[in-house]
Amino acid sequence: MTATLVPPPARHAGRVATVALARAETRLVLRSPLLWGGAVLSLALCTVTGWNRMPTWEAFARDAGMSSLVLAGALLLAGHLAASRDRRAGADSLEAVPTTAARRGAGLLALVLVGGAAGASVCLAGLLLMLPAWPVGRFDPWVLLVTVVVPATGAALGIAVGRWLPATAAGPLTLVAVAVVLAGLPVLSTGYDSVVWHLFPVPQAPWETGAARPTGWHLVYLLAVLAAVVGLLWLRYRRLIAVGVILAAVVASGIAIDQQVRATPKVIYEAMEDALTGPAVLTCQVHAGVRYCALPHYAAWIPLWRKAVEPVADNLPAAAARPTVRQLGGSDDGKPLVAGTPEIVTPIRWGRHGRWVEDSRTRLAVAYTTAATGLTRRAPAADVSCSGAGQHRTVVALWLLAQALPDGARRLADGELTLGLVRYAPADARAATALLSRPHDEVANFLAAHWAQVMDPASTALAPLGVTTMPPPIPTGDAPAASGAPGPPRVCG
């Protein structure tokens, strides 16, 4: 051991020292497994939740927001451990350092920035993990900023609790208490326009798309909560300023919540829905004779729908009506965009990978096929199935679908092909298989020449092509069942 005298190192007080301390705290928290664990878990939750469907800004904001709560929880614990580390270690030696407790509190606030940056990083990583897909829908920057403010608030709460209650158990207990309160908010809520509904940190979209969402005010509310928590920490050092900050934050959060309550309707009225998702606001494009109408900001999905529809539409004769593909965001009033034109509706969800995208495509192809062949008037219709058994148009629908879907012919032969809510008999499948074995042009030309006859529910127009199925008698109107007992399904008319 040698004792050498060297010139005393340079010292800086005030802001520079606080910044240096904040940087030191940042370095420390960046080594925290809680931060990284929380970030990874948050990212995993966000990614897994939305993994199987094409991203939309509405769903992503909700998933990322909910996942940010996990990160906030981890940062609450990390913040508490950082703020209470002196007490935990019994670090008496730090009682005699020139850095005051207030400055140490200010230095710890670096964790708030780290929390915000971590939230933003997780959100960005969540978006990048969706590549090459990119969210559609209405981009709302305010709601995305929730993923920044929520983890920052978690860190601030951890620091504040750590300064006031440095016992090691206080951090986890606070986390549990906050989790219980948050879980209770939706339960206690009486509706979308209730105060409790809007207290939940992640804005829950009461209407899937289009409806006005006062997310800007929600962000103000969250920032006010963050300010109040920081004020709570500062109450230990600068009482008067802290009380002022807390009071201002409470007032601001009250105003923000009130504005949200006012801006959120309890129910969405028809006129409101029309204004948000009605025909006037749809983006419509015609491709290969098919009209596709997407909700605002969803036009990027039209190519996805085309992939499902065009294999069916390409085999339809020129005389066939081509149903409109319409995206629906709210409730279905059953009114087509153009009276007399068949229409199918598609939701604001679409599969993204593997079988999920196949499911979406199949569902739309089936809906388009049954609508194009007149088996359904609006597909998918209400939850009422009908029987198309024996009808020649059912055979045509199966023939069309078997060509449109991957491995369709085999699935038809194996009885795995479904027409959605339209039921068919094995004989219809056999007849469609027989049609498939004929030259495509022969069948296509026959359908082009006899489309109107084939579309008649009672028709046996395909007999020249060897189809021998016999349509059942077609009832006139929808006769009610004689009793409460379930009878045979309604015949598709």
Added chain:
Amino acid sequence: MSTVSIGGLSKRYGATVALDDLDLELGTGVTGFLGPNGAGKTTLLRALATALAADRGRLRLLGLDPAVSGQRTELRRRIGYLPQSPGLYPQFTAYQLLDYVAVLKELTDGRRRRAEVRRVLDEVELTDRAGTKVRKLSGGMRQRLALAQALLGEPQLLILDEPTVGLDPEQRMLFRSLISRLGERRTVLLSTHQTEDVGALCERVVVMNSGRAVFDGSPRELIAVADGRVWLSTTAPSGSRAYWRNADGLYRTLGDQPEGARPGQPSLEDGYLLLLGASARMGAQR
């Protein structure tokens, strides 16, 4: 010139008097504080380190008054303090800990701070353990690390509360070597139960008992307290309990001469024990 000036310093914990109207003037060099448990050594050192406010009295350290907020902060920039229980963060590495404490000591320039951390690690011979977590260091290494944090920033006043406790003889020798060198140009205040450390290191020794300084002088003067009061005999003295059998098989007695005993060579410990015995008697008479 005194760097530490203490006048009428008092501190109570409820009914217990920790410091009782204490007056001291201390200068450059190593000063040792001896005393039994509860004598007030730690309270005094905590007050000197600005970690504790006294109830009454006057303190001036390095010309600054710790009771004044701005001067206290300035003073803390010039003090190195090793408390009895340093409480090092167990999950930090030795380097991280020193770097963090250096930041708290306002060494804000990153390059110079890192150099300072490396310097003190070198001083306490822990350079090769810089990346080891504190919880994995031995007790002696932790004590050296605690000393290293006190040395950060070249403090002019070094306050060490029982720095050699729990160290093996080799580590104590290393400590003594370092502290004696540090004391050449600084004021080092050292509290200890080890009279050997005081004898080896200190130019001045203050013996405390019941919050008062019952002795203030050089180690030689403390030894002199025992002159003519240390006795060696071949048989155990009767009527006295202040004796023990030493390695030579002789009975060493402090105080009055037992029958048949011959004078022994007094040590610092003898002086200290006799002083405390007298002090205790005086306290009982008071």
